[in-house]
Amino acid sequence: MLPPLTQSFRTEPWQLRYLFDLGFQGWLVHIGVVLLTGSLLVGANPGAAWPFFWTGVMLVLSVTMAALSKAHSTASPHSDYEYIRAGWGHTILTTLVGLTWGYGAIVVSLRSDFNLLAIYSLALGGTALGAVSSQHGVPRSAFVSIWTSVPLLAAAHVMEARSPAMGVMVLLYALILSMLTVRMHRFLATNYNLAQSLDGKVVELTKTSSELVKAREEAEDANQAKSRFLAQASHDLRQPIHAIGLLTASLKDTRLSREQRQMVDSIESSVDSVTSLFGSLLDISRLDVGGVTPNPVPLDLGAFLSQVAAQNRELAAKSGCGLSLVHSAAWVKTDGNLLFTMVQNVLGNAFKYAPGSRVLIGPRRIGDKLALQICDTGPGIDSAQIEAVFSEFYRLESAAAGGTVEGMGLGLAIVRGLGDLLDLEVRMASVPGRGTSVVIAGLETAKPEKVPPARKGRAHPLSGKRICVIDDDETVRKAAAGLLERWGCIVEHGAGVGDIAGACDAILADLQLGDGASGLDAIDAIRRRSGRAIPAVILTGHSDVDTREKIAAANLPVLSKPVRPAELRAVLTRLCLGL
Template sequence: MLSQQANKLDGYRGEKRHATIRATVIGVVCLYILTTTFLGHPLPGGMFIACVVTVHWMLSCGLVVWIHRRPGESRPRHYVMMLLDISGMTYMMAVGGAPFLPLYTVMQRLVVANGLTYGRSSMKICTATALLSLTVVTYFNNYWHENPFMVVTLVSGMVLVPAYIYTMHKKLEVAYEREQDANKSKSRFLAQASHDLRQPVHAISLFIACLRDAKLRAEELKLVESIDRSLQSVSRLFKSLLDISTLDSGKVTPTIEAVTINDIIDDVLHQNSEAAQRNKCELRIIGCSAIVRTDRTLFSTMLQNIVNNAIKYAPGREILIGCRRRGNTLAVQVFDRGPGIPYEHQAKVFDEFHQVRARGDKDVEGVGLGLSIVRRLGGVLDIDVKLRSLLGHGTCVTLSNLEICAQAELAPRPIQISETDLAQGLRVLLVDDDEAVLTATAHLLRKWGCKVETSLAPPDQVSEIDLLITDFDLGNGVTGKECIEQVQRLARRPVSTVVMTGHDQDRVRDDLAEAEVPIMAKPVRPAELRSILLVQAVKARSRQAAPRITA
């Protein structure tokens, strides 16, 4: 989706640029006619030629206006203007003689530009049309007729230059296709590796949550916390790898809505509070009541990566998150008082896998994907990302161009559930083809008071249940979609469902075609699972409390 939009935008910009250049070149030709006349070298048929050039210039200016008002690449419009340009130059060279020889370079440039912009087929058509033009000029113009070697030279140039560019263009296309194939292979590898490794990490995360409730001694609990911190570092790496592969696939489609910027900042602050405490950083925010139009999830990912970077590279320092109004837009800024980034690295920190490191520096977790994801998501959301850093004084990253909107556009946020006993007695059917994940999830749900039935595949029979929790990929070509359909068919009623997956959530959402089904990305944090569980428990209690109508 995004790649198609980008190609259309590039085509529109290219057509507008070429139309502007065309109008400029024809305007220069007009000046050339006026200059030669003023210097006492009037051109044969000068007045008529001047009229023809003027008409062409007016048509070219009209084309610029047309493209501006009706954007979008148009091949018919392109070929009509190509014929108009070549026919105009053919006429001027035919009646104008030697003074109009410089138009040959303009024609050659037109052939090359069309080939580079619209492809090799367009270059063939344009070259053939140009050769026909030179034939017509040679037939009607005495000067060209009397200089056959000049004509041979010009025809050779019109054939050899486009032919050479045609060959190079073909080689460039082959190299580009190879590069794209390599890039797609990298993305597929990252996505698959991320998915395969998420399963055991997901299971470990749930087992750790179970251990926390196992009445361990203080020393043992401290070890569990250390394991959990290390596991979260791995989880963040997997999330970065999945984000990169999703962006490479071009399938990131933003959902723009009105959100309170303070809600996003508070969420990011909450997510990073433990990491900041471990690194002895002080996280501060300056409140802002502004409501902006953006994609909540994607913008949260951008801000999360920036704050996470600040915590890693500015240990023991203060980190400030604040906002600035700029007319009808808002800028969110993250300041840290860390060591700063050397000037020669500031443009490179947004490149994939680039880290600012010197010989003997302490290892820092991560592989250098955070700011690359920020820059690419900024392109998706039309947000400007700027970095300013001074050695010894710190770094500031600014996310600007957020559109401020009215309070009336803000949708009500879902009610937060805080009751701790709602999950007690909740009947859950758990389906996952990974036995370790199935065991860990079931154990955790039972500790929360749920009545859990487990299955490694979609079940053949279903008892009374309140909630279905299923993995998306269940093996043997079966997905969560088929599992949901089968369970609801056996239950003979709609069943509340939660889907957990290690794949891109947008892809899973498209396959399910169900906007109301919560989708959780593995590895799932126990707190996230509990939050979703409580919401589903409220729905289950509401259904049980609803009056039954009997005949």
């Protein structure tokens, strides 16, 4: 706890410590002045005893004061009571020193000439000024030193000169020294108060800083805990969704009545909705904890846009939208997966909020860079809400969509977050009643890369291919096996590498297997056993950076659960054909 601020002329322990810190050296100088003055007095008064008496008394007092100051300096801390007691001892000894100086002045005026008195006056005046400089921290000591010696010096001059004028001048000198003491003490007290106030602010800032650091650490711990929870929840929740998706795809390949097909379509639509919502939550969480790392590579923009259009034809048809594409031969350098997520979210919003409209996607040049523009002819957005739609969990109502649309209001927040990550600017313009335009600007152009020509495959490239499925979840494993068999594959499946006995053309493995086993290890074991690098793909429900880095180090393609059947078929086809 800080000591209270000092008040004028109230002696505080800090003032006494300051007095004793300055006093030791001051009293050493005083001893030197006493010795010089005493030698002059002895020389000017041969045979007289009083100069020796004066010198002896002054030396005893000065040495005592020096010892007192040394013993109570800050190098030798004491209690407040001890400082106060020593302070009064200092004042008493100062009184004796002052009276001794005054006594000497009177004796010199009576027994010596004016010249010796003048020299003695210089010595006394100098020590009085020295008392002000070293004792202003405790004004009573400085005042006692001045007013016990200088008035007697004034009296000595009056006695020697037989005129009060010299005495008045000496008293004026004492008054000036007293005023100087007051001013120096006030300056010292003000400086101390400011220092104490500053120390208090530093303590408060230090405390606040510590609280902020603690709060930041707690927030970081909470983020890490959230990240760990999401990583585990990601895997656990994706598993059943993944299984439902595979089973639904298998069911669609069977002979169904019209009513049954409508029910399967509804299940598939619900799975897609849950997948989309779940993906949005994971994406925004990964952005919050810095779990997304861009990997910019040259990207064929024309092929990219064709893929986007192909994967959204069915969704556009369901919402009654017409999806058009502006083709491009340009190449850009960016992370294609993250850019795909951005474009997909913008298109998803257009299909949800502007059903029945025309949607156009294509490139445009802005300066020396390229941009992607997605336009729709829907109801549009009021200009006051344009910035708000990029906030998390913000949803608009759409009359065209029948009120509040499905979703959590995270799509455009993810678009803005990924844009910041890729150094891309996301802009929106909208005119109510005419439509909305979203521009993703800042794409760096890149040199085209050579693309190997596609091999001509059979009508059913997976037919007859032997696929190994490794997953510790029996429901997921059987669902995947059933779907692959409907595609004409020969499937062998098991919970681990020990359940796989035969040879295969491709491996489909879950990353996290039971008992701490890894799909990466299972793939490596099957490859070593067969003596060749069998094409393989990893399925995972984890989206953390460490997991992605492990898979990337193994140089294997990865599919995130829940996997769309069309996406799984495309990847397996590419692997089996060696593309």
